[in-house]
Amino acid sequence: MKTSLAFFHCTRGRPRGLALVLCAACLPAAHGFTVGITAGTRALFLQVGAGTMTGGTFNNNATPGNNSTVNTASVTVPGAQLGSGTAQAMTTSSTVTASPWDGFAFCTSPATTGQVYVGGFYRVPGTTGAAATLSVSTPVSLANANGDTLAFSSIAWTSSGNGDATPTIPSGAFTGGAQTLLSVTRNTWFESCLAFRYLNTQLVPAGTFNGVATFTLSTP
Structure with missing residues (x-):
């Protein structure tokens, strides 16, 4: 039995020539990776697996762009082992390890860990306003x-970096519907590495089960 999961990602906004600075009081090391960016033209950027960053890294004024690649986990x-209750680690077609923010090797080799990079930013002109929301939506089942x-x-997934x-993004499981993953404060970059696993708690017919998880970064 094979389970396959595809990830959709989207890019919103294409800021150009943006100067970025580290915030004066970023979260301490005990927290996940978030970093402040300068205020500017309202924009959203979300990368799930493969992405496009032209001109280097984002903290050195690179330009994020659209990328049509849809990575998978399977x-x-x-x-x-079917239905044994022993979780089965999923592998991924993503090869992303480096953070688009600064090039740091944030994810461990996806070929050995199955980690999928998820990150991006939310930017507005000022210092007030509601946070953006990172969410994921799946159907009830894979088929x-x-x-x-097979229930989604x-x-x-286990989240790390x-x-x-x-x-930054909490570890969890799909619910078979829409679910909120993270609240993203204005003028903030965020990122995590998600390693997926099949829980393997039930007997299912043979075959390849497919499903799509769509990640979205949205603002009020």
């Missing part, structure tokens, strides 16, 4: 070619 469960289904809630004692 796992093939051996017949002897195979025969119409058999059987897929979970090199150098982070506590991840």
Whole structure:
């Protein structure tokens, strides 16, 4: 039995020539990676897996752009392990390890860990206003070619990032619907590395089960 998960990502806004500075009082090391950016033209940027950053890194005035790549996470469960309750780590087609913010090797090799980079920013002209919201939406189930289904809630993730004692995006599991992952304060960059796993708690028919998780960064 094989489970396959595709990730949609989107880019909103294309700021150019933006000067960025580290905030004077960023979160301490015990928290996940967030960093303040300068106020400016209202913009959103979200990268899930592969992304586009032209001209270097974002903290050195690079320009984020649209990227049509849809990365996947998948796992093939051996017949002897089906429904055993032993979670199965998923691999990913993403190869992203470096943070678009500063080039730091934030995720560990996806080839060995299955980590998928998720990060971006929310920027507004001033210093007031509501936060943006990072969310993910999935159907209730994954399905195979025969119409058999597998609950999306059987897929979970562990969130981390090199150098982070506590991840920015909390670890969790899909709910089979829309769910909020993170509140992103105005003029802030955020990022985490998500490693997905199939919980493998039930017997299911043979086949390849496919589903799509759509990540969205939105503002009020």
